[in-house]
Structure formats: structure tokens, C-alpha cells
Amino acid sequence: MSGKPQVCIVGGGMITQVQILPSIYQLQRLGVVGEIGVCALNSAPLNALAQDETLRKAFAGHSFTAYPSLDTDPEQNFPDLFRQVIAKMPKDSIVVVAVPDPVHYQVIQAALACGQHVCCVKPLVLTYSQAVEIERIAYEKGLVVGVEYHKRLDDRALMARQLYREGKFGEFRIGHAEMNEPYYYRHSNFQNWFTVENSDMFTYVGCHYVDQVHFITGLLPKAVSVYGIEDTYPNGNTGYLWTDARVVWANDACLNVTNVMGYPDDGPGGNFQGIRMYCHGDNRSGMLVHNDQNRGIEHCYVAKGSEPGDTYYCEPSPDYFKYVNLGGEGLTPVGYGYRSIELIVKNICTCIDVSADADGRQALTRRRKLIKQFDEEGIMATPANSSYNELVIEAGRLSILNGGREVEITGGENAGVTFRKY
Numbered sequence: 465m466s467g468k469p470q471v472c473i474v475g476g477g478m479i480t481q482v483q484i485l486p487s488i489y490q491l492q493r494l495g496v497v498g499e500i501g502v503c504a505l506n507s508a509p510l511n512a513l514a515q516d517e518t519l520r521k522a523f524a525g526h527s528f529t530a531y532p533s534l535d536t537d538p539e540q541n542f543p544d545l546f547r548q549v550i551a552k553m554p555k556d557s558i559v560v561v562a563v564p565d566p567v568h569y570q571v572i573q574a575a576l577a578c579g580q581h582v583c584c585v586k587p588l589v590l591t592y593s594q595a596v597e598i599e600r601i602a603y604e605k606g607l608v609v610g611v612e613y614h615k616r617l618d619d620r621a622l623m624a625r626q627l628y629r630e631g632k633f634g635e636f637r638i639g640h641a642e643m644n645e646p647y648y649y650r651h652s653n654f655q656n657w658f659t660v661e662n663s664d665m666f667t668y669v670g671c672h673y674v675d676q677v678h679f680i681t682g683l684l685p686k687a688v689s690v691y692g693i694e695d696t697y698p699n700g701n702t703g704y705l706w707t708d709a710r711v712v713w714a715n716d717a718c719l720n721v722t723n724v725m726g727y728p729d730d731g732p733g734g735n736f737q738g739i740r741m742y743c744h745g746d747n748r749s750g751m752l753v754h755n756d757q758n759r760g761i762e763h764c765y766v767a768k769g770s771e772p773g774d775t776y777y778c779e780p781s782p783d784y785f786k787y788v789n790l791g792g793e794g795l796t797p798v799g800y801g802y803r804s805i806e807l808i809v810k811n812i813c814t815c816i817d818v819s820a821d822a823d824g825r826q827a828l829t830r831r832r833k834l835i836k837q838f839d840e841e842g843i844m845a846t847p848a849n850s851s852y853n854e855l856v857i858e859a860g861r862l863s864i865l866n867g868g869r870e871v872e873i874t875g876g877e878n879a880g881v882t883f884r885k886y
């Protein structure tokens with residue numbers, strides 16, 4: 465497979481299992497990427513990936529190199545192993561960052577220092593200054609950093625963006641969004657890291673719809689307040705598991721965002737999600753509603769699965785990530801979860817190709833031009849075109865830790881967040 469970029473996925477948890485690894489396997493099947501490694505904190509999640517029945521069925525004959533190896537004691541942790549793995553790969557490889565939010569920054573830094581491109585799950589990092597630093601280093605070195613806000617690749621979001629920018633809806637005024645994760649998540653690894661001092665439901669999933677509003681309208685947020693309720697995990701740790709946020713935009717429009725880790729396990733969907741935006745036109749109003757959880761499918765099974773959240777009646781979404789039988793080898797992943805990874809990986813490959821026949825200086829110039837093009841197009845999220853999200857996270861954290869006080873965002877040269885003065 466020489467000539468194709470190698471891939472190392474750092475983090476072997478839930479998102480790697482359900483979206484990233486199958487997407488990367490599919491790109492390997494299509495001949496886009498070469499060898500695949502997965503590096504986790506210990507061997508436990510790597511064994512779960514290696515034994516995953518769905519992955520085996522869909523991708524018989526495909527495998528990954530595990531770091532640490534599968535026979536390592538699952539109790540033994542290797543928090544810095546990713547550094548050696550990344551350093552050993554040839555330059556221009558791809559590092560997919562899928563570790564808990566507070567660890568993203570150090571993995572991205574290590575990847576860029578070794579000349580590797582990055583595909584990072586959202587949120588890129590937790591502070592604006594880190595996002596700007598990543599943007600600068602990647603640009604200097606001619607490396608692509610794509611942030612995996614996969615809702616951007618949902619066709620309904622792309623349609624809405626196009627139509628909004630053609631003026632079809634009028635100007636956004638007031639809206640409401642929800643992304644609510646199931647109650648049983650509290651029993652998972654979340655309880656070890658998703659605690660009050662690290663994160664909250666708005667930081668974790670609120671960014672999806674904040675990003676959707678920006679993606680569709682081009683507006684930037686100017687103020688945020690987040691009210692959160694602390695709740696206790698089964699292991700005794702506490703987290704902000706119920707949040708309600710108000711995001712005010714540059715044109716004074718307002719999006720209210722509800723995020724909870726409390727969607728009923730017996731509810732018909734894997735979670736609850738959607739957005740409603742009211743807009744103002746010429747002596748009439750416009751409206752845009754995305755019911756992102758119920759996509760029109762109703763199933764009732766004769767037996768219930770044994771996984772948490774399995775129900776007799778359910779409303780599965782065919783749009784995020786599913787495996788379908790298109791004939792040929794195994795199963796094919798479809799949906800915007802796959803398309804989003806594909807877009808970032810293909811953009812990285814274009815960056816490598818564009819400079820293939822050029823010498824050092826010229827190669828760098830061509831790469832930088834392409835990186836600026838990605839930033840300006842705004843389809844793939846990059847540090848430059850999505851770092852307003854890090855300002856929203858900073859503002860949200862300041863607000864939630866202070867009982868929901870309103871925090872203002874300043875963009876541009878002196879970007880930062882401060883409490884609103886009354």
C-alpha cells in the first residue's frame with residue numbers, strides 16, 4: 465500500500481467503534497489510505513474493537529495494528545505511547561484524534577510536530593488560544609487540520625446553507641435546538657472524565673447546533689450564558705448533566721440550546737436532536753425545522769436487543785451512519801458520519817498530491833494556498849473557520865461555573881471572553 469497515507473487513530477472508544485474505524489476501513493478498501501493503527505490508553509478498548517462482530521462482518525480481511533498490543537495487561541496504561549507511534553509514521557500520514565476532549569490538544573501538537581495531518585473529532589480544543597496556535601503551526605508547515613463536525617455533511621444542512629444564503633428564509637431571529645444523550649451514558653467511561661471541572665453537556669454536544677447555525681447563516685456568536693444542574697454519576701463523580709444555553713448572535717438573533725444526559729433509555733431514538741429557526745423576511749417570516757432524530761422510520765421488533773438503550777419500538781436514523789449491503793465484499797458504511805471523514809481524508813490527500821511534483825518552497829506555497837481555500841470555503845471545519853466555537857466553549861464554561869452569568873465574546877485581533885457589564 466505504499467504511496468497512500470498511513471492512518472493512526474488515537475483513541476479507541478465509542479466514536480472510533482461506531483464511526484471512525486469503519487470509515488477509515490472503507491477508505492482503505494477504496495484504496496485511499498494505507499495501513500491503519502489504533503492507539504488507546506490501554507489494551508481493553510483495542511480488544512473490544514478487534515472483536516467487534518459488526519466490524520468483522522463488514523470488513524473481513526481488514527485489521528489494525530494495536531498500540532499497546534492486544535496481549536498487554538488491560539490494567540496497564542500508556543498515556544504517552546501515542547507520541548512514539550506518531551513519530552514512527554512517515555511524514556504526511558494522517559492522525560485521527562478521538563480521545564477525550566481535554567487530551568485533543570497534546571495529540572494534535574504531537575502530530576503537527578512530526579509533520580502529520582490531522583482529522584480531529586469536535587471540539588478541536590477547549591480554548592481559543594490553542595485553536596489559533598494549531599492554525600498557525602499547521603499553516604507554517606503546510607499541514608491540513610480538519611475538525612469533524614459531521615452534521616455539516618448532512619445533506620439537509622448543506623441544503624439549508626445554500627438556501628439561507630440565497631435569502632430564501634430571510635434573516636435568522638429566534639431559534640431552539642436540542643441534542644439530548646441517553647441516560648445510560650452515565651454508566652460508561654463518561655463518569656471518569658466528563659466531570660464538572662472538565663466539561664458539561666453544552667460543551668460536549670451544544671457545539672453541534674451552534675456550529676449548524678453558523679454553518680447555515682455565516683453569523684458569529686457574541687454572547688453566551690449557560691445554566692447547568694450538577695448530577696451524580698454511579699461512581700460518585702459529579703457532572704453538569706442538564707444544561708440550558710442562550711447564544712446571542714452578531715445580529716442580535718438568539719438560539720436557545722438544551723442539552724441533557726437524560727434522554728430516556730426506553731425512548732424510541734438513540735438520542736433526541738433537532739433545530740427550529742424562525743427568520744424574518746419582507747413583511748413575512750420564514751422558518752427552518754430539522755427534526756434530526758425522527759427521520760420518518762418507525763420499527764417495532766419482536767425481540768429486544770441486549771445493549772443499553774435497545775427497545776422494541778424504535779425510530780432509527782438512516783442518515784448518520786449505517787452499514788448497507790451493496791453487493792461485493794462485506795458491508796458498506798453510508799451516511800454523513802462516513803462522508804464527513806471521507807471529506808477530511810480526501811482534502812488531506814489533495815494537499816499531499818498538490819505538492820507531489822514540487823520542490824520544498826513551491827510545495828509549501830501550493831499547500832498553503834489550498835489550506836486558505838478550505839478555510840474560506842467553510843465546508844470542512846478548520847481551526848481558522850471554526851475557532852469561534854472555542855470562544856463559545858470558553859464563554860460557556862465561564863458562565864456555567866458562575867451560575868449562568870452572561871459572557872460576551874470579542875472576535876478578531878483581541879479575541880476573548882468577559883462577563884457582560886450591566
Ligand SMILES: NC(=O)c1ccc[n+]([C@@H]2O[C@H](COP(=O)([O-])OP(=O)(O)OC[C@H]3O[C@@H](n4cnc5c(N)ncnc54)[C@H](O)[C@@H]3O)[C@@H](O)[C@H]2O)c1
Nearest residue numbers: 475476477478479503504505509543562563564565585653
Ligand atoms: N458527535 C460527535 O462528533 C462525537 C460523538 C461522540 C464523541 N465525540 C468526541 O470523541 C472523543 C472521544 O469520545 P468517545 O465517546 O469515543 O470517548 P471514550 O471515553 O469512549 O473513548 C476515549 C478513548 O480515548 C483513549 N485515550 C484516553 N487517553 C488516551 C491517551 N493518553 N492516549 C491514547 N488514548 C487515550 C481511551 O483509551 C479510549 O479508548 C471526545 O472528544 C468526544 O467529544 C464526538
